[in-house]
Amino acid sequence: MSARRVWLFSVRTVKEVLRDSVNLFFGMAFPALLLWALSVIYRQVGQMPGARAMSIGDLTASIAAYAPVFLSLFSGMLLAKDRTSSFLARLFVSPMTSADFMFGYTVPMLVVSLAQSLVTFLCAGLFGWHVSARLLLGVVVVLPVALMYTAIGLLCGCVMSDRAVGGVCGAMLTTLAFILSGVTVPLAIMGETFRRIVQALPFYHATQAVVAALGGADGRIWPHLWIVCLYALVCMAAAVAVFAWRRRER
Amino acid sequence: MDAIRTVDLTKRYGDLVAVDHENITVAEGSLFALLGANGAGKTTTISMLTGLTRPTSGDAYLLGKSILKDGAWIRERINVAPQETAVAQNLTVRENLELIAGIYGQPHAKAVASARHVIDVFSLADVASRRASALSGGMRRRLSIAMGLITSPKILFLDEPTVGLDVFARRELWKVIASLKGSTTMLLTTHYLEEVETLADMVAIMVAGSVVATGTVEQLKEKTGASTLEDAFVALAGGAR
Numbered sequence: 115m116s117a118r119r120v121w122l123f124s125v126r127t128v129k130e131v132l133r134d135s136v137n138l139f140f141g142m143a144f145p146a147l148l149l150w151a152l153s154v155i156y157r158q159v160g161q162m163p164g165a166r167a168m169s170i171g172d173l174t175a176s177i178a179a180y181a182p183v184f185l186s187l188f189s190g191m192l193l194a195k196d197r198t199s200s201f202l203a204r205l206f207v208s209p210m211t212s213a214d215f216m217f218g219y220t221v222p223m224l225v226v227s228l229a230q231s232l233v234t235f236l237c238a239g240l241f242g243w244h245v246s247a248r249l250l251l252g253v254v255v256v257l258p259v260a261l262m263y264t265a266i267g268l269l270c271g272c273v274m275s276d277r278a279v280g281g282v283c284g285a286m287l288t289t290l291a292f293i294l295s296g297v298t299v300p301l302a303i304m305g306e307t308f309r310r311i312v313q314a315l316p317f318y319h320a321t322q323a324v325v326a327a328l329g330g331a332d333g334r335i336w337p338h339l340w341i342v343c344l345y346a347l348v349c350m351a352a353a354v355a356v357f358a359w360r361r362r363e364r
Numbered sequence: 365m366d367a368i369r370t371v372d373l374t375k376r377y378g379d380l381v382a383v384d385h386e387n388i389t390v391a392e393g394s395l396f397a398l399l400g401a402n403g404a405g406k407t408t409t410i411s412m413l414t415g416l417t418r419p420t421s422g423d424a425y426l427l428g429k430s431i432l433k434d435g436a437w438i439r440e441r442i443n444v445a446p447q448e449t450a451v452a453q454n455l456t457v458r459e460n461l462e463l464i465a466g467i468y469g470q471p472h473a474k475a476v477a478s479a480r481h482v483i484d485v486f487s488l489a490d491v492a493s494r495r496a497s498a499l500s501g502g503m504r505r506r507l508s509i510a511m512g513l514i515t516s517p518k519i520l521f522l523d524e525p526t527v528g529l530d531v532f533a534r535r536e537l538w539k540v541i542a543s544l545k546g547s548t549t550m551l552l553t554t555h556y557l558e559e560v561e562t563l564a565d566m567v568a569i570m571v572a573g574s575v576v577a578t579g580t581v582e583q584l585k586e587k588t589g590a591s592t593l594e595d596a597f598v599a600l601a602g603g604a605r
Contacts, residue, residue: 120468126459128450133454133495179492199449204511206442207414207521208467364417 115213123210123218131188131226141188141230144182146237153241168297174238175324176297178252181230182260183283183291185223186267190279193219193271197360212358220264220350222223226236227260248328253334255327258343259320261322265349272356295321316345365428366520367392368413372422375408377575379560382408385422390566395541395550397560400570406553407447409570410521413551414444424564427518440563447523447553453497455478457507458484459486460496461514462538463534468515485540486510501528509537513544514532520544538562557593564580567593569600576600 129136152173160167168176184248196202205215233252239245270279293299294317301309301318312318319338326334368390376384383405390396400404411417413424424431426438451460455461458479465475481546485493486506500535505528512520522541526534534556541563544550556558560567561581569577569584577584581593590596 118469119467126455128465129459130452163587187553195453200446200448201452201454203416203446204450204464206416207439208464209469210467211436211441234567300400330429363563 115217116209119210119214120217120221123214124222127192127219127222128225129330131222136192137188138186140184141181141226142233145230145234146155147176148180149177149234149237150241152177170238170241170243171328172325174198174235174243174298175252175328176295177238178231178234178256178321178325178328180236180291180295180297181257182227182256182263183288185227185260186263186283186287187280188226188267189223189264190267190269190271190274190283191220192278193268194274197271198275206361212361215267216350216354216357219268220261221263223255223267224260227256229269230260231256234313241309248330251327251332252324255323255339258339258346259316259324261319262316262342262346262349263310265353268347268353269349269356272353272360275325294318297321303316316342365392366390366425367394367398368424368426368551370409370413370422370424372420373409373412373419373424375405375412375417375486376420377441381485381573383412383419386570386575387451388529388568388574388575388578390549390551393543393546394565395552395563397567397572398551398553398563399557399560399601400553401569401601403572404570404601405572405573407523410444410485410523410553410575414442414521439576441518442521443468443512443515443517443519443604444521445509445523445525447527449501449528450507451496451504454495456493456495457499458483458492460507464511465514478516482510482514485513487536502530502533505529506533506537517548519549519551522550522553522554526554526556534559539580557597561593569597571601 129275153170153195156173235245235249235252267283270282274282294312294315296312296318301312319341323335323338323342326338366389370386373383386409398409400406401422404494406430408417411430413426415431427441429488433436438605446460448596452463455463455576461482462475465478466558468480488506488510491499491503499507509525519603526537537538541550552564566578567584568575577587579587584596585593588599590599
């Protein structure tokens with residue numbers, strides 16, 4: 115692996131992602147818009163007699179944990195396009211190693227995630243959330259979540275066309291992650307079977323880890339975050355293995 | 365020293381034999397053309413030599429090193445202009461060139477200078493700051509070839525490089541290719557026989573994965589009694605089809 119090649123490829127990845135206005139919208143603006151819309155809705159809910167609204171702190175944490183789902187779309191689409199356009203074939207002939215590629219696709223997504231979290235938290239400040247130093251812990255806790263979604267995207271990008279990645283990551287995964295995060299459908303009202311499924315998947319745990327980080331319940335971070343880390347590692351290992359296999363079997 | 369030497373190089377996909385015990389030798393600094401109809405095995409040969417596809421059996425030696433054992437060493441010294449345009453769409457022309465130069469180990473200042481030089485050579489100055497996605501097909505093709513040349517490779521693989529170029533751009537590219545002879549070994553595949561007559565030092569004709577004839581353009585004409593390379597090609601490739 116070469117640090118310089120990883121750097122050059124990472125810069126290229128960032129440019130490819132951020133020069134796409136659709137990516138910019140979904141990466142930066144959409145989480146802030148979602149936060150604004152839900153904060154308005156929950157404010158109304160809070161005024162209804164007997165109704166219990168979600169606090170702006172929990173809502174902020176939930177959106178911050180959800181926003182990196184779009185990284186799966188960015189990384190998957192980019193890899194799939196590179197693969198199908200011969201650009202990757204050109205780079206396979208070059209001194210780039212598989213490790214150079216995987217770091218070059220992944221590290222920029224984590225940088226985008228940092229920016230995404232900061233935008234989300236600062237916007238939350240405008241919508242009534244008390245901005246504090248805890249947001250830094252929130253940013254760090256979101257990183258494994260971002261790694262997991264990036265790995266899922268890369269895995270999809272290794273085996274699917276860019277159109278298929280758009281369907282799987284852009285539609286299916288974003289919807290699943292939103293519904294199963296426990297934000298819009300609280301765990302308490304789910305049936306037993308559905309609740310077990312939700313608890314076996316990483317989306318709910320990602321949300322709970324960030325809620326704990328922002329809410330000052332540090333002891334509750336790791337019991338949820340390790341599940342996200344496990345998914346991130348498994349997905350990344352699978353992405354690396356499939357990428358190397360595809361490269362070898364061309 | 366031979367720049368390229370294949371030894372019984374073979375690639376099978378199930379029952380299909382894409383390249384069958386291929387034995388060719390390319391002298392250093394020369395331009396070697398692979399001719400053949402679609403599906404003859406030209407691109408598969410390039411894919412194996414560039415490390416994109418692993419041979420089923422046999423081996424090939426590039427600059428004396430085995431493609432099976434010394435892939436990393438070889439990759440630093442070769443480059444390719446693939447059959448399809450291979451550029452990063454959201455990067456500018458200059459950024460694409462600097463990226464490839466950097467990946468092959470050129471320091472930043474050298475990569476910038478190399479990009480400037482190649483932009484001049486390929487008449488890309490007017491579009492140097494434009495994103496690849498905004499270029500015409502011909503310009504993108506030119507950029508793709510320039511990305512193959514910017515690293516000053518010891519061996520350059522040109523897989524149908526002039527497809528999609530207009531006649532003026534094609535002639536310009538011929539000039540560039542001719543100027544590289546002597547310092548760069550080139551393996552060219554093409555369907556344009558005029559290109560082969562103008563540029564190639566040696567030609568191999570492939571049919572259904574096998575090399576059926578090798579020689580200079582004149583030797584192939586003599587061998588078949590044909591007056592043009594096209595007639596010689598038809599006689600050699602058509603008869604064996």
